[in-house]
Amino acid sequence: MATHPILVIGATGTVGGELVKQLVEAGRSVRILARNPAKAARFGRAADVVWGDLARPKTLDPAFAGVERVFILCPPVPELETLEANAFAAAKNARVGHIVNLSNFGAGSFESTIWKWHGASENRLRASGMAWTILRPTRFMSNTPYTWDSIRENGTLIEATGDSKMTLIDPRDIAAVAVRVLTSPGHEGKVYELTASEALSGAEIAQKIAAATGRPVRFVDAPPEIARASLLKSGFPELAADMVLQYFATVREGRWYLTPTAAEILGRPPRSFDQWLRDHAAAFA
Ligand SMILES: NC(=O)c1ccc[n+]([C@@H]2O[C@H](COP(=O)([O-])OP(=O)(O)OC[C@H]3O[C@@H](n4cnc5c(N)ncnc54)[C@H](OP(=O)(O)O)[C@@H]3O)[C@@H](O)[C@H]2O)c1
Numbered sequence: 001m002a003t004h005p006i007l008v009i010g011a012t013g014t015v016g017g018e019l020v021k022q023l024v025e026a027g028r029s030v031r032i033l034a035r036n037p038a039k040a041a042r043f044g045r046a047a048d049v050v051w052g053d054l055a056r057p058k059t060l061d062p063a064f065a066g067v068e069r070v071f072i073l074c075p076p077v078p079e080l081e082t083l084e085a086n087a088f089a090a091a092k093n094a095r096v097g098h099i100v101n102l103s104n105f106g107a108g109s110f111e112s113t114i115w116k117w118h119g120a121s122e123n124r125l126r127a128s129g130m131a132w133t134i135l136r137p138t139r140f141m142s143n144t145p146y147t148w149d150s151i152r153e154n155g156t157l158i159e160a161t162g163d164s165k166m167t168l169i170d171p172r173d174i175a176a177v178a179v180r181v182l183t184s185p186g187h188e189g190k191v192y193e194l195t196a197s198e199a200l201s202g203a204e205i206a207q208k209i210a211a212a213t214g215r216p217v218r219f220v221d222a223p224p225e226i227a228r229a230s231l232l233k234s235g236f237p238e239l240a241a242d243m244v245l246q247y248f249a250t251v252r253e254g255r256w257y258l259t260p261t262a263a264e265i266l267g268r269p270p271r272s273f274d275q276w277l278r279d280h281a282a283a284f285a
Pocket residue numbers: 009010011012013014015016033034035036039052053054055073074075076083102103104105114136137138139140143
């Protein structure tokens with residue numbers, strides 16, 4: 001067992017939180033970099049929480065000291081490349097042995113915002129001279145649907161995706177892949193595109209939500225401006241709504257495909273969307 005802690009950045013978020021939980025369950029020593037340590041209090045004594053802010057490079061050294069492997073993610077913000085560059089530089093300074101970076105399916109090949117930011121950051125990591133593994137998950141099940149408001153209000157799932165298929169993944173399975181990559185050899189220099197095992201149209205997603213909630217749900221293939229208005233009404237900031245619209249465009253273009261990678265790394269089928277809905281039924285009630 002490794003004696004050096006594994007550093008997790010983003011532990012107060014969706015994937016990072018699940019990753020810390022699974023690493024602790026696997027008996028690993030975990031350190032968390034948090035800009036607001038109070039938000040990491042739920043991990044109690046299971047993980048060592050160190051204050052640091054990716055936007056302030058001088059704060060990063062204590063978290064990286066003595067670390068052999070680090071998991072790095074950033075929220076989808078325009079500063080992503082700078083924030084991750086600060087993390088890569090701190091890792092290099094601390095002679096970290098292996099960086100696992102959470103990127104995004106389509107990074108560097110899809111033309112707009114988030115995929116450009118991730119593509120630029122991936123290139124920087126590849127050029128860093130450090131050992132790296134890049135995880136490119138598809139749309140999170142936790143973001144499917146993007147908003148429950150219209151489903152609750154009038155039983156409609158409003159997405160501008162036509163009858164094209166989407167791929168999804170459970171964040172628990174992204175974390176499980178990250179655990180394997182952080183704790184076993186042979187993943188250096190690899191880019192892993194991660195999906196579950198089935199591709200679903202908007203109508204099929206609506207059907208599954210209806211079956212899980214016991215309420216009728218109808219898919220509305222809305223024009224992009226209507227889908228955007230629905231997101232804004234649910235509280236999405238303009239930039240986030242625009243990024244979702246860009247995502248819908250890539251779906252209509254048929255650019256998302258299934259990969260066997262998560263199943264191969266995990267040695268089991270990834271969780272299905274039905275499973276996700278069952279496991280989170282209480283939250284949708
Ligand atoms: N959502 C999807 O469908 C999807 C699909 C594919 C890929 N992705 C990628 O997944 C990533 C986001 O993962 P996620 O949803 O698990 O993240 P998340 O839930 O949004 O959490 C972001 C984490 O980053 C931390 N953070 C933000 N700014 C920081 C800073 N300056 N210094 C230190 N920590 C900082 C946050 O801490 P605080 O608690 O302090 O805010 C939080 O722990 C994005 O890069 C996105 O492109 C998402």
